[in-house]
Amino acid sequence: MNETEIARALGTTEPQVNTDEALTRFRARVQSEGIAGVEPVAHRRITTRWLQGLAAAAGVVIVASALTVSGVAGSILQIFEPKSIVAIPVTQGDLNYLNQACSGLNLQDCMGAYGTFVWTTPPQPKEVQTRGQASAETGFAVQAPTTLPASVAGSPRYGVINRSSATFTFSADSTRQAAARQNRTAPPMPANIDGSKLFITGGPAVVQIWGAPSGATGATGAYPDIPTLVVGQAKAPTISSDGVTVTELQNYLLSQPGISPQLAAAIRAISDPSSTLPVPVPAELAISHPVTVQAVQGLFVGDNTGIASAVIWQKDGMMFEVIGSFTESQALSIANSMR
Amino acid sequence: MTLPAREGTEVPGGAGQVARAISPAFESLFRAEYARVVGIAHRVLADQAEAEDVAQDVFVSFYRAYPADAPFAPAWLHAAAAHAALNALRGRDRRTRREAAQAVPIDAPAVDDDPAHLVAASETRDEVRAVLARLPERSAAMLALRYAGLSYAEIAAALDIRASSVGTLLRRAEDAFRRELR
Numbered sequence: 162m163n164e165t166e167i168a169r170a171l172g173t174t175e176p177q178v179n180t181d182e183a184l185t186r187f188r189a190r191v192q193s194e195g196i197a198g199v200e201p202v203a204h205r206r207i208t209t210r211w212l213q214g215l216a217a218a219a220g221v222v223i224v225a226s227a228l229t230v231s232g233v234a235g236s237i238l239q240i241f242e243p244k245s246i247v248a249i250p251v252t253q254g255d256l257n258y259l260n261q262a263c264s265g266l267n268l269q270d271c272m273g274a275y276g277t278f279v280w281t282t283p284p285q286p287k288e289v290q291t292r293g294q295a296s297a298e299t300g301f302a303v304q305a306p307t308t309l310p311a312s313v314a315g316s317p318r319y320g321v322i323n324r325s326s327a328t329f330t331f332s333a334d335s336t337r338q339a340a341a342r343q344n345r346t347a348p349p350m351p352a353n354i355d356g357s358k359l360f361i362t363g364g365p366a367v368v369q370i371w372g373a374p375s376g377a378t379g380a381t382g383a384y385p386d387i388p389t390l391v392v393g394q395a396k397a398p399t400i401s402s403d404g405v406t407v408t409e410l411q412n413y414l415l416s417q418p419g420i421s422p423q424l425a426a427a428i429r430a431i432s433d434p435s436s437t438l439p440v441p442v443p444a445e446l447a448i449s450h451p452v453t454v455q456a457v458q459g460l461f462v463g464d465n466t467g468i469a470s471a472v473i474w475q476k477d478g479m480m481f482e483v484i485g486s487f488t489e490s491q492a493l494s495i496a497n498s499m500r
Numbered sequence: 501m502t503l504p505a506r507e508g509t510e511v512p513g514g515a516g517q518v519a520r521a522i523s524p525a526f527e528s529l530f531r532a533e534y535a536r537v538v539g540i541a542h543r544v545l546a547d548q549a550e551a552e553d554v555a556q557d558v559f560v561s562f563y564r565a566y567p568a569d570a571p572f573a574p575a576w577l578h579a580a581a582a583h584a585a586l587n588a589l590r591g592r593d594r595r596t597r598r599e600a601a602q603a604v605p606i607d608a609p610a611v612d613d614d615p616a617h618l619v620a621a622s623e624t625r626d627e628v629r630a631v632l633a634r635l636p637e638r639s640a641a642m643l644a645l646r647y648a649g650l651s652y653a654e655i656a657a658a659l660d661i662r663a664s665s666v667g668t669l670l671r672r673a674e675d676a677f678r679r680e681l682r
Contacts, residue, residue, distance in 0.1 A: 168647055171628060175539070175542075180535060183555070186556060187522070187556060190560065196564060198522060199565060
């Protein structure tokens with residue numbers, strides 16, 4: 162049986178459709194069944210992948226917070242709420258370990274290595290069209306830079322993420338199994354940690370993204386979708402614990418196989434863990450130091466090549482970040498112009 | 501005085517939702533893709549009325565979930581048409597020969613009143629559809645898309661596979677089809 166014969170076997174008389182009638186039928190059904198459609202967005206440039214990226218970013222922030230901060234999350238019902246920011250150097254070995262443990266930083270898989278992670282209110286990123294809509298969605302005044310370098314052109318896109326919350330329950334069994342999958346032996350989980358819970362909330366958040374200016378991608382054409390400037394603003398995340406002590410949780414998490422002595426030491430050195438947000442910074446790739454921004458202490462992070470930089474700060478219960486391909490002074494100028 | 505609903509105005513929905521008049525973008529998408537979606541479903545079902553029912557369901561599913569200007573819209577519709585038609589094929593009861601006889605070979609004469617020919621065609625159609633229903637989902641979908649006239653690139657987009665793999669996978673699907681058809 163050749164292709165022609167298959168075509169004949171599968172052959173049917175070609176349907177003669179009446180598209181107008183079909184459209185009328187469709188309209189009638191949509192109206193009679195009250196079916197709401199998704200409105201097309203004019204000038205849509207945000208792709209599904211970008212929105213997924215937002216969700217992933219939110220997830221990674223929560224994971225990073227949970228993994229590094231939960232160890233110092235506090236005693237019974239003590240709430241973690243960052244009031245300052247500190248860079249935590251993360252080695253390639255730490256990243257390798259996290260990548261193995263987390264199956265590529267998929268949130269459920271990652272947290273599943275230590276227990277049960279359940280979204281009580283999952284993050285649902287979406288695009289809005291204006292800064293005003295972003296403010297209305299998040300319930301806070303969205304700030305925007307009033308000074309931009311010449312390399313940043315055009316109007317930003319706005320993405321918002323709702324206030325999200327999750328519960329994480331430690332499980333000795335899950336941890337043993339995760340360690341076994343990596344041919345490691347996990348230290349025994351203290352009985353009072355096994356089954357204890359962390360309550361994690363994050364957001365709402367707004368991300369403003371400026372794309373590459375027109376014609377600017379012609380140099381290489383390789384990364385036309387890489388934004389020139391990303392500005393993030395979010396209600397500070399909070400983490401509470403239902404009953405393990407700071408020392409117990411910290412000691413246990415930092416004794417996990419694969420956590421480098423440098424990372425453990427840096428986290429232990431945080432003087433006020435209940436109000437300090439550790440920002441993981443790849444030790445081999447980036448530099449960081451404290452800076453003054455908007456009259457508060459923030460953190461500058463830049464890669465060793467000077468290609469990318471970020472300024473992160475916390476003020477009045479809000480977290481801010483400015484990320485782009487800028488010099489430190491440019492990044493600070495943008496950050497200080499936020500109104 | 502109550503004015504009738506107009507384009508762009510909200511229309512109360514029966515399920516407590518609000519249905520809006522469909523957007524020009526969606527209408528354009530519908531007009532551009534409807535015949536092809538029906539064609540894919542028809543290739544599987546050999547029944548135009550059933551194929552048009554499947555096409556309506558496919559467009560409703562898309563309308564509920566995605567904006568009309570989504571770049572993946574055609575590929576999504578093509579894939580959904582194939583899968584929905586295969587589901588309908590597997591789910592439907594054994595049809596009468598009269599229904600199957602509505603389908604005739606594409607190279608057959610337009611009119612053939614010979615009852616013996618109609619019965620033979622009917623039996624072949626039944627068997628071919630039964631084979632499609634038994635094939636693995638991706639193989640059956642691939643055959644439906646290809647023999648509905650989609651290009652390799654369109655098949656790759658619809659089934660989320662590399663275009664360079666379409667030829668190989670299509671040959672495997674055709675081999676499986678031949679074996680099942682005896």
